[in-house]
Amino acid sequence: MTPVNRLIRERGFRKWYERELLAGHSHLVLLLLCTLALLGALEVFSQRSGAERWAVAASFAVAGLLGAWAMRRYLFHLLRAERLANQASCPRCRAYARWAVERDDTEALDVRCRDCSERWRIDC
DSSP states (O other): OOHHHHHHHHHOHHHHHHHHHHHHHHHHHHHHHHHHHHHHHHHHHTTOOTHHHHHHHHHHHHHHHHHHHHHHHHHHHHHHHHHHHTTOBOTTTOOBSOEEEEEEOSSEEEEEETTTOOEEEEEO
16 A cells, blocks of 8 residues: 555545645745745855855755755645546546545555445546
């Protein structure tokens, strides 16, 4: 069982989806802060000389690397949440996220609609 499957089984899809979006958007906030740090370092770099420039260049590099990591994590959380959300509607009655997990394996969830009892597979 993958962590996604386990978390969906424990918390339910809606709470998992909400937490996934919150985690993604917290990385977006970090990305914005890194962008501000990059702009600040760029401004200070032109006003310094010698060893101070190296320190500013190092902070620029750290902010750039951290920003790239934050962007990658943001996209990862957002795309994973949307991929599962696109499969969360019942094929028969179109009820969104009103299903129970019947069986899960490493790559998918077998679910059953709580409204009409339709069964389908959600790829994780």
